[in-house]
Amino acid sequence: MYKKIIYLLLVLILFQVGGALAAITVSRVEPANWWTGMKKSEFQILVYGPGIGKSKVTLNYPGVSLREAATVENPNYLFLYVNVGKNAKAGNLPITFSNGGEKFVYSYPLKNRTDKSGALGFDASDVLYLITPDRFANGNPSNDNLDSVLINRNSPNARHGGDYQGVSEKLDYIKDLGMTTVWLNPIQENRMRGGSYHGYAITDFYQSDPRFGSNEEFRELTKSTHDKGMKMVMDMVLNHCGSSHWWMKDLPSKDWINNNGVFLQTNHATVSVMDVHAAESERNTFLNGWFTRGMPDLNQRNPHLATYLIENSIWWIEYARIDGIRQDTYSYMDFDFLARWNKEVYDEYPQFNIVGETWYNKKTSPAWWQGNSALSNKNSNLKTPMDFSLTFAMQKAFDGKADNGYLGDLFEDIAQDFVYADPYNVMTFLDNHDLGRFSRKEDEDLKRYKQGLAFLLTMRGIPQIYYGTEVLMTGTKEDGDGKLRVDFPGGWKEDKVDQFSKTGRSEIQNEAWTYLQKLLQWRKTNLAVTKGKMIHYAPKNGIYVYGRIKDDARVIVIINSSLKEQNVPMDRFSDIIGVFTKGKDVLSGKVIELDKQISISAKGEYILELGK
Structure with missing residues (x-):
């Protein structure tokens, strides 16, 4: 019993x-x-x-x-x-x-969809201010340290503590400067051992990085940006995740990660996707290879993962009411997935805009990626590629010491715009978080700075300016990426210098800041530049002239790349001038008669609003 x-x-x-x-x-x-x-x-x-x-x-x-x-x-x-x-x-x-x-x-x-704000997109009437959040301003020191990863401002590759509150506290500064749109480098969780301050090794696609703040705080930052009449662009990464992402310990399927989850270094052969002569093995290594061991490459050909990623983008738009997306490592992903992603986002939010990181030396390649391109037999549905080709031409063209510079190369690059389905809807920039800063330590004056910004902000396309450009931040690619993304002086309470304020800037920094502010604030009001077509003339004697025209609104830009003052006969530019007889210089306020020669200083520039 x-x-x-x-x-x-x-x-x-x-x-x-x-x-x-x-x-x-x-x-x-x-x-x-x-x-x-x-x-x-x-x-x-x-x-x-x-x-x-x-x-x-x-x-x-x-x-x-x-x-x-x-x-x-x-x-x-x-x-x-x-x-x-x-x-x-x-x-x-x-x-x-x-x-x-x-x-x-x-x-x-x-x-319920109660919030109908935002999701406005961005276009050539906007100027994007690119911020690396960790390096801009630290408004809330209590969220600095996490998972035994401590801030160390002495290390260029460590976390420094910038956050949403810091950005929020500087929104008035950004608006006063004249920017219309804030673009943040990735803000999703990067719970990586090294800290991953840059944000490109995402470990949770649905969570904000707690070092920046919560999801709710990001949504509030976006709302505050909207309340001040500006827009918010979110940097997204759908090509890869961080190696510490929660699903890496228990993948849904072997094909969730490219190369069956086994590390394969990509060859970065970005042109192989459109190269008709490319070896299939090279193309496959490019598409299926990983960016680094710490960034496993996602397989967007997996239908469940593809839907997951598309839906994640739509969720963030609907949740935070952001206005645009910049998509990282765009050309590294599956073409058909990207075409579907673009279409589904635009179907839900018709005014929205997406810019793809199309990093190529020649403009034919980003043109191939743009929607409705005559160069491709498939439609990518991408509105805005990034014009790196023009960036590299601008970095060479403006030189404060070389006689005549390389304006011919700049002209020829713009003359190749016929490859774009829409050359007015490309992103233009002098530098960004991945490139050496446009301002250089060896620059003794602002001639190069002023010409570069005058060109960028009057040229066709959607301009982007990297934070710190206004205070002449410098840094080369050879110094390492961390030194391209330095802290903005004054963004931390312990900083001895505050370059967010006029009193904290040097005389030359204030001259640079004021010059940029004047251009940006004027640009907002000028339809010729923000909505108009472009006409240009081949450079002659180191002088490059182009115009922007929208109905009766006309602007003519004159850039002198030579080391001597020159007289420029204006009769050649009748296509722009038409019946107008005067031009008011946006920068100096000086009114210039157009029926005679115009004298322009060495390494000088004019931006003239035409009138009678």
Whole structure:
């Protein structure tokens, strides 16, 4: 009898343990919520938990249906494809997971689309101010340190402590300077061992990096930016993730990461995707290779991952109401995925804009990537590629010491704009967080600085200016990326110099700041520059002349690259001048008669608004 009792107790214990082991648990759900009233009715929910893929899933909610509960290699994942009808109301969707006798109900939030602000896109009427958040301003020191990664401002590659609050506190400064749009380098979680201050090794696509602040704080920063009449652009990375991303310990499938999750260094052969002579092995190494060991390469050909990434972008737009996206390492990704990503974002937000990092030496390659390109047999749907070719030409063209400079090369680069489907919708820039700074230590005056900015801000395209340009920050690529992204003096309470204020800047810095501010504030009001077509003339005697025209609004720009003052006969430029007889110099306020020669100083520039 005693043995039977022991036996029954053991059976009961095993039964209870088995039941406990079979209990359904959900460890992660992404995205955390969705919305009613989206133009695309279907969305994906990633569900992660021990053995969750073995569960049967049901959903019972008015106007909402479950099209598919897709399983993958790893039984710890489920991908739910949910359809939200037009008449569905906000509420908590009861998603039931059952497995044998076990049952678990997850309440999934479906919200109303109450915020209709933002998502405005950006165009040639805007100027983007590019900020590396960790290096701009530290408004909240309490979020500096995390996971034993401490800030160290003495190390160019460590975390320095900049955050959302710091940016928020400087929004008035940015607006006063004349910028219309704030572009932040990636702000999603980078919980990497080294700190990953730059933001390009994302470890959670749905969470803000806590060192910058919470999701809610980012949303508030975007709202504050909108309240001040500016826009917000978010830097995104869909090519790769960080090696410490939560899914790297338990991948959904072998093909989630390119090369079956095994490190393969990319060859960076960016032209191979459009090169008709490219060896297939070289193209595959480029597309499937990893950027670094710390940045595993995502396989956008996996249909569940592709949908996940597209939906993540849409979630951030809807959640934070950002106005645009700059997509990192654009050409490293699958073309068909990118075309679909662009289309689905634009379908949901028609005014939105995406700029792709198309880093090439020749402009034919970024032109190939632009939507409706005659150079490609497929439509990428990308509105705005980055014009690196013009950047490299500008870095050579403006030289304060060389006679005549390289304005001929600059002219020829612009003359090749016929390769673009839309040359007015490309991003232009003198430098950025990956390039040597336009300002150089050896520059003794502002002649190069002034000519470069005058050209950038009157040329066709959408200009971007890197933070610190206004105070003459310097740094070369040879110094290392960390020194291209230095702290803005005055962004930390302990800083002895505050270059956000006039009193903290040197005389030459204030001259540079005021020059840029005058150009930026004027540019906002001039339709010829922001909306007009461009006409230019081949450089002659070191003089480059071009014009911008929008109806009766006309601007003519004259740049002298020679080391001597010159007289410029104006009759050659009748296509721009037309019936106008006078030009007011935007920079000096001087009114100049156009029916005679114009004298322009050595290494000087004129930006003339035409009048009668």
